[in-house]
Amino acid sequence: MSKKTKGPFIPLNVAILTVSDTRTRANDTSGDLIQERLESAGHKLAARVILPDDVEKLRAQLRAWVADKSVDAVISTGGTGLTRRDVTPEAVAPLITKPIPGFGELFRWLSYEEIGTSTIESRALAGVADDTFIFCLPGSTGACRTGMDKIILPQLNATTGPCNLTEMLPRIRHDPAPK
Template identity: 50%
Template sequence: MSTLDTSLEFIPVRIAVLTVSDTRGFDDDKSGATLVKMIEEAGHVIADRAIITDDRPLIRDHLTAWIERADIDVVISTGGTGLTGRDVTVEAHRDVYEKEIDAFGTVFTIVSMQKIGTSAVQSRATGGVAKGTYLFALPGSTGACKDAWNEILKLQLDYRHKPCNFVQILPRLDEHMRRK
């Protein structure tokens, strides 16, 4: 069973939030704002935030620019994970991934099933790693963002979470690129 070892010091990570939408702006981006609030409440740092349209090359290029930045450890996107023709966020993420975190989508589906039943099959939430940065694509609904954060990411992005977490292996994500 997982636990939180409060004898360890909390280590904040730097997180960028990307909203993918053809219709939202900062004034009505509820999912992006919800993520920012939860991230900050958990003690992490918002490294950047952006809203871009549902365009695969644009999403891919934005993700690529963010993973090149030394001040971003994690990218969380919201929106564009569904089944319609405009939903291309998952494909853009996979264009960038060096390794996919297959179990992220599976665990997200399990969490979603408990909340929305079989409607969970319509989400294609995904996670991966590229150039030492974690990337996660979440659905555009506020509820899905809350579920992913509260049930998965909040725990995995907490260094004190045991038996293991994403933060403790963060320094080793790009070790293959440093080998000579």
């Protein structure tokens, strides 16, 4: 597996969405981890919001960030499980214009190494919404660490080879849609 280094690092503006009925800024350890990892890597925090498990509230916030051309990516934590309250995938799905199925597949494969078959309870997903990347991670801090360190940060790094999502962003934003 070749991991050649490519040209310069490009900082992205990333919004963080914590989906929880119980977390506050004081105890949002997963949001804290995501923010710390992003800023340590050189990215910029565009916004950080905590919202309850409510499809319409989540969708409204995500739509606002997708419409904001200064936001390059959104990373959510929470709401990807199997309970009735877990609604992040349902909120995100209608906004996705291009799914990235490999994200959820790879996340569950990596997670299997850490938590075994319990990984099937995660509905982690990612996609492109118009020209904004959206990544949905589970709410556990360990799951966020796995997703950030092993998938998201390398893909949001323009120096990662042979390819990465950051170098695709200009084409995503400017390529005409097929007719």
